[in-house]
Amino acid sequence: MIPESADVVVVGAGPVGLAVAAGLRLHGHSVAVIDKQAEGANTSRACVIHPRTLEMLDEIGVTKRLVDEGLELEEFAVRDADRRLIPVGFADLPTKYPFITMIPQSSTERILLNRLEELGGSILRPYSAAAVTQTADGAEVTLDSGDVIKARYVVAADGMNSTVRELAGLKMPGNTLQLSCSLFDIRVDGGLPLDEVALYFSNAGLLVVAPLPDGTFRIVAETPDAPEHPDAAYAQQMLVSRGPRKTQPKVTEVVWGSRFRIHERVADQYRAGRVVLAGDAAHTHSPAGGQGMNLGLRDAVTLAAALASALTHGDEADLDAYATNSRAEAVRVIGLAHRLTRLANLPRPLRQVRNTIVGLAGRQEKVQVKFAKQLAGFPER
Known part of the structure; x- marks a missing residue:
């Protein structure tokens, strides 16, 4: 049943919307979550959660569940075939969670939804926001069903092509790169490490290989011509041309696959009155470094x-700080992903020179530690 009012309406029931809603319920506030899909997605999509994100998710009581169900990895490496250019370890970082957790996004969403339901929340499906009207003391969200929900605040967590952001008059300028990403999960007959995420800087282009808890591997390949439905032959070609050489992994199955364009965009402002942006509605960037969902969950x-x-005390200082500070962090993260993407896609004649320079720099411990902290989410700690 659609409520007539709620303290907050959250539009979008992906990981970001679910985490916002769970946090609000934990503070005792009413929240209406609407989502246009009839049911939650069941594909893996984003699959890595970094240390800083795990720390923050502790605040809503889901970190232990994510870690227990995920695969803990202490190693990340930038590679050129079998050679490590920059070894990155998380074990010595100053955090309670000195590792990254590999877990499919579908599992993350299920865990967040379970937590929301424990706290008395639920999702209204399938509904879209057709209009958002701001009032003196809040906002009214008109659904595509014609129902109207009155709220004090509205959270746009409805993705890169956010309807709520557009309705609020907020802009998200930026660039669409002349690159697409092939994203797929595979099963292999040996040849890939189970204890490391690898970012390959190959002559043929960027490749990410990451193990998942069920024994499959997530593959991300940046390419100008990613197929809509990658098959085993395509996956094998990506590994042969960009991945390890000595171990010669053999692809036996493509479990799931997709493609997408790379966008580098950040909203000019994260807030317009009673409407606030979060997640991909506020920022989007290259998948290099696996930062997208992490940034959104921290949002x-x-x-x-x-x-x-703001709801309890009527003081919007923290809300203003969120809009300023979270945007600044997004700019930093987009910069990191941008540099990795640009490095990976230098003109071919420069790629071996790049790898030589990166390999020399990567021998320095301070470079390794700095890179680890950037990936982990706390560069200044």
């Missing part, structure tokens, strides 16, 4: 606390 935890403060 969500921070935003939930800021909204709770």
Whole structure:
């Protein structure tokens, strides 16, 4: 049943929307979550959660569940075939969670939804926001069903092509790169490490190989001509041309696959009155470094606390701080992903020179530690 009112309407029930809603319920506030899909997605998509994100998700009580169900990895490496250019270890980082957790996005969403339901929340499906009207003391969200929900705040967590962002008059300028990404999960007959995420800087282009808890491997390949449905032959060709040489992994199955264009965009502002942006509605960038969902989840935890403060005390200082500070972090993360993507896609004649320079720099411990902290989410710690 659609409520007539709620403290907050959250549009979008992906990981970001679910985390915002769980955080609000934890603070005792009513929240209406709407999503246009009839049911949650069941593909893996984003699959890595970094240390800083795990720390913050502790605040809404889901970190242990994610870690227990995921695969803990302490190693990341930038590679050229079998050679490590930059070894990156997380084990010595100053955090309670000195590792990355590999877990399919579908599992992350299920865990977040379970937590939301434990806290008395639910999702209204399938509904879209058709209009958002701001009032003196809040906003009204008109659904495509014609129903209207009155709220004090509205959270746009409805993705890169956010309807709510457009309705609020907020802009998200940026670039669409002349690159697409092939994204797929495979099964292999040996040949790939189970204890490391590898970012390959090959002559043929960028390749990411990451193990998942069920024994499959996530593959991300940046290419100008990614197929809509990659098959085993395509996956094998990506590994042969860009991945390890000595071990010669053999692809036995493509479990799931997709493609997408790379966009580098960040909203000019994260807030317009009673409407606040979070996740891909506020920022999007290259998958290099696996930062996208992590940035969105950190948005969500921070935003939930800021909204709770505004709702309880009538003080929007934390909300303003969220809009400023989270945008600044997005700019930093987009810069990191941009540099990795540009490095990976230098003109071919320069790629071996690049690898030689990166390999020399990567021998320095301070470079390794700095890179680890950037990936982990706390570059200044």
